[in-house]
Amino acid sequence: QLQLQESGSGLVKPSQTLSLTCAVSGGSISSGGHSWSWIRQPPGKGLEWIGYIYHTGTTYYNPSLRSRVTISADRSKNQFSLKLTSVTAADTAVYYCARDYCAAGSCHFDYWGQGTLVTVSS
Amino acid sequence: QSALTQPASVSGSPGQSITISCTGTSSDVGGYNYVSWYQQHPGKAPRLMIYDVSNRPSGVSNRFSGSKSGNTASLTISGLQAEDEADYHCSSYASGSTLRVFGGGTKLTVL
Numbered sequence: 540q541l542q543l544q545e546s547g548s549g550l551v552k553p554s555q556t557l558s559l560t561c562a563v564s565g566g567s568i569s570s571g572g573h574s575w576s577w578i579r580q581p582p583g584k585g586l587e588w589i590g591y592i593y594h595t596g597t598t599y600y601n602p603s604l605r606s607r608v609t610i611s612a613d614r615s616k617n618q619f620s621l622k623l624t625s626v627t628a629a630d631t632a633v634y635y636c637a638r639d640y641c642a643a644g645s646c647h648f649d650y651w652g653q654g655t656l657v658t659v660s661s
Numbered sequence: 662q663s664a665l666t667q668p669a670s671v672s673g674s675p676g677q678s679i680t681i682s683c684t685g686t687s688s689d690v691g692g693y694n695y696v697s698w699y700q701q702h703p704g705k706a707p708r709l710m711i712y713d714v715s716n717r718p719s720g721v722s723n724r725f726s727g728s729k730s731g732n733t734a735s736l737t738i739s740g741l742q743a744e745d746e747a748d749y750h751c752s753s754y755a756s757g758s759t760l761r762v763f764g765g766g767t768k769l770t771v772l
Contacts, residue, residue: 576761584766585663585750585763585764585765586699586707586750586752586763586766588759588761591760601759602758603759639761641695644713645695645712645713645716646695646697646712646713646754647695647709647713647752648697648699649709649712651706651708652706653706
């Protein structure tokens with residue numbers, strides 16, 4: 540059974556960089572046909588897709604965040620990471636990592652991490 | 662403001678059926694059969710309930726069903742149970758610059 544686990548800083552100061560890692564077990568991030576996404580949810584609000592890294596290493600980001608986001612992968616550790624620069628209070632949210640299955644005529648997020656709350660505050 | 666539009670809340674009594682709508686455009690919901698629905702209980706991660714408009718993953722009750730007409734997708738829950746009380750989010754593949762879009766979420770209350 541595939542499992543995803545987020546980790547990283549829970550409190551970030553304004554203007555600094557948010558850094559999170561998603562450790563994947565029970566499967567390889569290098570498996571074909573899968574992308575690995577970051578999704579966030581501000582308190583009391585809906586979900587927002589941040590971006591993904593494809594199994595080949597190709598990345599794609601939400602245009603609203605593209606200038607501040609970097610998603611990378613460490614295949615040796617079977618994990619992928621999120622960096623979001625110049626954060627403000629508006630970036631306070633629960634951040635989820637998820638497997639983005641989009642192949643063979645199907646497209647959906649089938650496995651999710653439990654989420655980690657990141658608060659931006661001085 | 663979310664890309665897809667959902668009602669903020671719906672409610673129903675145990676045993677009844679409810680439907681949650683998710684309205685997008687021809688660039689997302691209307692253009693692809695890649696609508697998915699997620700259930701989220703308070704403090705928990707979203708759980709996939711419906712994918713590709715109407716398919717149920719293994720382990721999801723057949724009380725949950727999905728459909729689509731034009732730019733609007735729908736999630737129907739029949740035989741409402743107390744455990745169904747949760748937030749429900751729709752999502753779609755999208756063409757253009759944003760490949761994945763979500764709705765704002767709908768809070769389901771079981772009366």
